[in-house]
Amino acid sequence: MSETSRERFQSTLCRARKIAVLTGAGVSAESGIPTFRGAGGLWRRYEATSLASPEAWQRDPGLVWEFYNHRRERALGCAPNPGHHALAQLEAWWREAGRVFTLITQNIDGLHEQAGSRSPVRLHGSLWQVRCLSCESVTENRDVPITPAFAGSGSPDPEAPARRFTAAELPRCRCGGVLRPHVVWFGEALQESDLAAAAAGVEGCDLLLVVGTSAVVYPAAGFVPMAKRHGALIAEVNVEPSAISGLCDVVFTGGSGAILPSLLDVTPARAP
Numbered sequence: 001m002s003e004t005s006r007e008r009f010q011s012t013l014c015r016a017r018k019i020a021v022l023t024g025a026g027v028s029a030e031s032g033i034p035t036f037r038g039a040g041g042l043w044r045r046y047e048a049t050s051l052a053s054p055e056a057w058q059r060d061p062g063l064v065w066e067f068y069n070h071r072r073e074r075a076l077g078c079a080p081n082p083g084h085h086a087l088a089q090l091e092a093w094w095r096e097a098g099r100v101f102t103l104i105t106q107n108i109d110g111l112h113e114q115a116g117s118r119s120p121v122r123l124h125g126s127l128w129q130v131r132c133l134s135c136e137s138v139t140e141n142r143d144v145p146i147t148p149a150f151a152g153s154g155s156p157d158p159e160a161p162a163r164r165f166t167a168a169e170l171p172r173c174r175c176g177g178v179l180r181p182h183v184v185w186f187g188e189a190l191q192e193s194d195l196a197a198a199a200a201g202v203e204g205c206d207l208l209l210v211v212g213t214s215a216v217v218y219p220a221a222g223f224v225p226m227a228k229r230h231g232a233l234i235a236e237v238n239v240e241p242s243a244i245s246g247l248c249d250v251v252f253t254g255g256s257g258a259i260l261p262s263l264l265d266v267t268p269a270r271a272p
């Protein structure tokens with residue numbers, strides 16, 4: 001009787017000494033955070049990806065802050081879902097067993113951390129950090145609105161009146177410099193340290209679990225073929241096929257919040 005995908009996945013998982021997980025917006029969808037390519041990928045008439053760029057910042061930093069302020073406001077109202085919690089639990093089991101677990105996320109919402117994941121590799125930064133354009137200091141910032149001028153702004157309604165925010169209304173650093181969201185915009189390089197931490201977590205892993213990503217954004221999506229090259233079992237959880245489904249050994253179709261709790265309910269097998 002052939003082994004089911006679930007049996008194959010769980011038998012590999014419980015023996016795995018080193019596992020890596022790559023997540024995207026889909027893992028937060030059941031928490032109420034819209035994905036980029038889903039219906040929520042549009043903010044007013046803007047593609048989320050078009051506002052997440054240095055060009056958009058050059059054109060109108062106030063509009064970009066209105067967009068990120070709106071995402072901070074929304075993320076504040078969202079909580080981790082059972083998918084986030086299942087990943088945090090798996091990490092705890094693996095660390096307790098002295099094994100290697102690396103969570104690599106493209107998400108900037110902070111829900112993995114809220115669920116108890118310890119130091120996920122945040123490839124694309126965080127909604128809750130800001131960076132000064134003058135002194136380059138990076139600080140935690142949970143002010144919502146980001147400055148009083150942004151109160152009540154940010155409606156995703158395409159008919160919402162466009163407001164121009166003055167330079168004085170933008171968030172400022174202690175040095176007086178303008179603060180920008182500490183996230184990686186399209187066309188910007190990822191932090192070398194994050195790339196290195198992710199590569200170290202994927203290199204030689206026995207299993208790579210890919211959850212809720214369309215896998216079209218690079219270099220993040222590049223970690224899947226990297227794991228495949230050295231023979232790791234590649235598993236995917238998604239509501240629909242993604243750009244890397246063809247590379248997967250096992251695919252579980254459905255919401256990660258519904259699938260992960262039972263799929264990951266596996267404790268590390270005692271060494272024989």
Ligand code: BV8
Nearest residue numbers: 024025026035036037106186187188212213214217218256
């Ligand atoms: C760079 C932070 C170079 C900001 C983000 C190679 C080939 C082609 C293009 C490139 C390439 N290399 C570089 C590029 C260009 C570009 C890129 O990849 N473009 C794409 C669009 C083709 N990459 C870059 O620009 C990167 N930088 O290359 O710099 C460089 C080098 C040196 C010096 C200077 C420059 C920077 C990329 C990072 C950009 N920042 N985010 C912000 O968030 O505002 S990317 C952002 O979009 C997210 O972080 C994420 O990475 C991506 C969205 O993807 P997903 O998270 O997967 O979300 P999506 O909506 O697409 O899909 C959701 C999935 O979930 C779907 O599959 C859906 O089915 C599933 N789902 C839905 N519900 C559920 C579910 N699954 C499970 N359960 C559910 N309930």
Ligand code: ZN
Nearest residue numbers: 132135173175
């Ligand atoms: Zn500063």
